[in-house]
Amino acid sequence: MMNKNKLKQKLIDEVEENKAELINLCSSLIKIPSENPPGDSTEASQFIADYLGQFDLEVEWHESSDKMFNLISSIGNSDQGKHLIYCGHTDVVPAGNLTKWDFNPFSGEVKDGWMLGRGASDMKAGLSGLIFAFALLKRLQIDLPGKLSLAIVPDEETGGDFGVPWLLKNRIIHGDGCLIAEPSSPYNPTIGQKGSYWFELEVFGVPGHGSLSPLAGNNAITDAVKAIEQIQQLWDINIEIPKEVQPLIEVSKRYMREVEKDREKFQSVLEHISVNIGTIEGGTKSNVIPESCKVQIDCRLPFGISEEEVSTFIKNKLETLDIDYVIRPFGFRSDANYTDAENPVCKAITENITFVTKHEAYGVMQWASSDAKHFREYDIPVLQYGPAFLPSIHGYNEKVEVEQIIRCAKVYVAAVIDYLYAE
Structure with missing residues (x-):
């Protein structure tokens, strides 16, 4: 009988041993401008396809609009087990006034333990972690009892019409669960949105x-x-919150009081x-x-x-x-939407955050919205978890801690094992 924890630890150790490659991958992605608008993903998409190609991973290209490319790559056995989707977007918001940056927003520089540049937090660090974890499973020839797909989309920051919803509408992707590597708190993935x-x-x-x-x-x-x-x-x-989501609202208020304490005064925005x-x-x-x-x-x-x-x-x-x-x-x-905290895809991520960090983890509500709603419209359970320095998202001097990039990649690769090998 396969020992899942032993296999997970092996994969986590491999991420640690090859972390320099992961950080270089992230840095290289940040160096490629992919601002949206205009939304040209050609260079970033080609770079990702070339990286995956090193490991004999086939990549499907789907052009949803001029110079907007959706990339799909899959491993595992599609004829048995469950199908998990790992999703991320290549586009970033415009860098804006370059004179207001303390560094080149497209430098991809690592300084004092921080990855610097536009998209560092939203979401090229998380995207790099997904790509790296996906390729690692292939290069180690892990025999997955199910299917893992990597869906990389070019259009999220302006509403996302040519990214996730386009793929779902055209039946290019479908799965039993999904993880989007959008920025989140280190121990609190997002399982619901307003x-x-x-x-x-x-x-x-x-x-x-x-x-x-x-x-x-x-x-x-x-x-x-x-x-x-x-x-x-x-x-x-005065809105009556449905009983079934009241626990999510309460745990999210706890998060705002105890974790992001500067958000405590905003608790009422959830209702x-x-x-x-x-x-x-x-x-x-x-x-x-x-x-x-x-x-x-x-x-x-x-x-x-x-x-x-x-x-x-x-x-x-x-x-x-x-x-x-x-x-x-x-x-x-x-409309407001969520995935139940007990859903297998949510448990796979939250339990492996704890497995990797030895810290309590639980899902929370997001007061904004994201591509997650599109997956839920197609009955695909989904959550968001990714490395971030939240105050810098969409602002000047965007950055993320290098250790967060590495930690999230470890969670990603371990969660695949728990989800696909579930009894």
Whole structure:
């Protein structure tokens, strides 16, 4: 009978012995600019395919949009056992103003124990760990009683239409469970997300000479301000959280109190609709009564309320104002979603975090959203776990601790054994 713990320890030791290769892999990926927009993944995709090719791993290329390539590679036996997907994205947010960086965002430099550069935390460190763990299982010729697929997507940071949802819609991937190497806390993978509802509100007015306002015309900007005041009341809705997810909410609050202690004051965001007035654009000149004002709004939805219910609430509020408006949904849209903590894919990750680190691990709720929702829409249980320095994500001077990259790769390779060799 196979001793799983012995095999896991062998693989963990191999990661430790070859950690320099892992760190070099991550550094090399960061050196390849893959900002989205524009979203050209050609160079990063070719580099990954070449790396996997060293170990005779075949890679399928799927171009979902111009110069956006999804890569799929699989090992194991597809005719028996379960199918596990390891997923990551190659795209990163733009580096922005280069003068505000303390280092070259595409240097991939390792300094004082930190990996530096755009994508270090989100998510080229996690992606490198997945690629390395996947290749390690192949080069060691581990006989898996099931299938492990590596799905590398080019489009997540702008909404992800040409990444995970494209692969699922076109039936290119499907599995029994999935791990996305998105940034997370070291001991707390993300097993649930709030929903998303992004929309643009456009309010229409009647133009006129500014010297006659408010007696003449109809000011679209002041009407939009009235509308914003009503929309912000979404936060005040008392939402009944379903019983089945209340334990997840409570353990996530514990996490915010005890782990990310600076987040303690934000605990209530898990049970309320957040409302962010992101952009506002209107008018042409100070002396012209504006005939149009556009406002883009990001709402995140807790469990217990749907996008349809939110839309109805907004419509009812705005109808009391006697304004001329239209609402156009766009971007991220989903209801709150989660994977049960007892699901085998969640247990495989959390239990191996503890196996590797000897530290308590448990899944928590994310107050934002991600590609995980797409897998759940196709009934694929999923969670997120990856190396990160959370304060640096999407900001200047992005970085991640080298030790976190190595630790996560150890968890990835051990979790495959527990998941696929499950009795």
